[in-house]
Amino acid sequence: MHYLATISLLWVHLLALASAKLPSVPHASCTVTASGGDDSPRLLAAVRAxxxxxxxxxxxxxxxxxxxxxxxxxxxxxxxxxxxxxxxxxxxxxxxxxxxxxxxxxxxxxxxxxxxxxxxxxxxxxxxxxxxxxxxxxxxxxxxxxxxxxxxxxxxxxxxxxxxxxxxxxxxxxxxxxxxxxxxxxxxxxxxxxxxxxxxxxxxxxxxxxxxSVIVNGDDCVAFKPNSTNILVENLDCTGSHGISVGSLGQFPGVFDIVRNVTARNIHMSQAQNGARIKAFAGPNVGSGIVQNITFQNFVESQVGNPVIVDQCYMTNATACAQFPSNTVIEDIIFDNISGTSTGPVVADIGCSPDGRCSSITVTDLNLSAPSGAAQFTCQNVVLSGDSASLFPTCSTT
The missing domain is CATH 2.160.20.10 (Single-stranded right-handed beta-helix, Pectin lyase-like)
Incomplete structure (x- = not known):
């Protein structure tokens, strides 16, 4: 018993010495209240400490x-x-x-x-x-x-x-x-x-x-700017926005932009300029890039200007866009289960540059209506696949 007691006391002594040599740790918790002046310095000090x-x-x-x-x-x-x-x-x-x-x-x-x-x-x-x-x-x-x-x-x-x-x-x-x-x-x-x-x-x-999340604002609800990868956006309610947007891309000369592996699903979009959107610059003095493996799925849209839109002439007039098409490649895109109403006759517009800059675009289960008359589905320079591809009379379908 005496031997065991001696060993136990020795361990206590050694632990005490070790503890004394440990560096001090930050305070566990600090509370910051208003000072009546600029509270930034006090908040910064608390966060550091x-x-x-x-x-x-x-x-x-x-x-x-x-x-x-x-x-x-x-x-x-x-x-x-x-x-x-x-x-x-x-x-x-x-x-x-x-x-x-x-x-x-x-x-x-x-x-x-x-x-x-x-x-x-x-x-x-x-x-x-x-x-x-x-x-x-x-x-x-x-x-x-x-x-x-x-x-x-x-x-x-x-x-x-x-x-x-x-x-x-x-x-x-x-x-x-x-x-x-x-x-x-x-x-x-x-x-x-x-x-x-x-x-x-x-x-x-x-x-x-x-x-x-719930968003009421005056521009993109979420935008994936250059070199954004492996992103999930889900269960958002967006009002008054410019959409869930890939881009804009290809804006700056000499710069190659990438947006890859993005999923946006279960989105409610109302009173908005756009719904599911991809946008890229064209013109004589722009950059380049790639948009790849993007899925827009389960969107419910109400009073949206462009419920589905691919725009490879973003902020570029038609003449310049025709002469200098976008250098941004768009491929492996899915628009799936998108329903609701637009504010104009065109409910979906997939506008790609020529020369194969868009490929492997699948549209499935679109149920979009215009405020009056038949809904219009427009498309340029791309072959579409999926069970809704036949809605687009100006495009080839597979």
């Missing part, structure tokens, strides 16, 4: 200076209250984090590994001041609310986003990012339109999931 940062329910933090939360690891930001981005237009246009792609700036960059943002709270971009300013200055740089950048293993869920000055979410050079149960609402209170208020844009990113 603590494993979990809580913004309590009923608390509104004033975000008056930019948030750099990159290089994080194993962090949980529990947003129960509100982050309100103050509409100091001169400050943000000069100090928003810049991204060269499509000349964007952002309020907030979030990056690193194993990060969670949740809590049921709100990100408020206070966009009305920006919508008013943009109405008289179309070159105005407007911030994105949240940019996930150079990140891996990020989950954003149970969050409300409202009135972003421009895009709500930008996923840049990231992998394994999940958005779940996000509510987005961006509507102007006057005649100055809430322009370019996309729900999500993905760029140079892989393995992204966007699901179970």
């Amino acid at each position: 603590c494993s979990e940062t809580i913004i309590p329910h009923g608390t509104t933090l004033n975000i008056a200076t930019r948030l750099d939360m990159t290089g994080l690891s194993d962090k949980h930001l529990k947003l129960e209250g509100t982050l309100s981005f103050q509409p100091n237009i001169p400050y943000w246009t000069a100090n928003g984090f810049p991204f060269t792609f499509q000349t964007q700036i952002t309020f907030w960059i979030l990056g690193g590994r194993n990060i969670r943002l949740d809590g049921g709270g709100t990100l408020d971009g206070q966009g009305q001041a920006w919508y008013n300013a943009f109405a008289s200055n179309s070159s105005l740089l407007r911030p994105i609310i949240l940019t996930v950048t150079e990140a891996e293993g990020v989950t954003v869920e149970n969050i409300q986003m409202k009135n972003s000055p421009e895009w709500h979410n930008f996923v840049n050079q990231s992998k394994d990012v999940v958005y779940n149960n996000i509510t987005i609402h961006a509507v102007s209170t006057n005649n100055n339109f809430a322009a370019n208020t996309d729900g999500w844009n993905t760029y140079r990113s892989d393995t992204i999931t966007i699901k179970n």
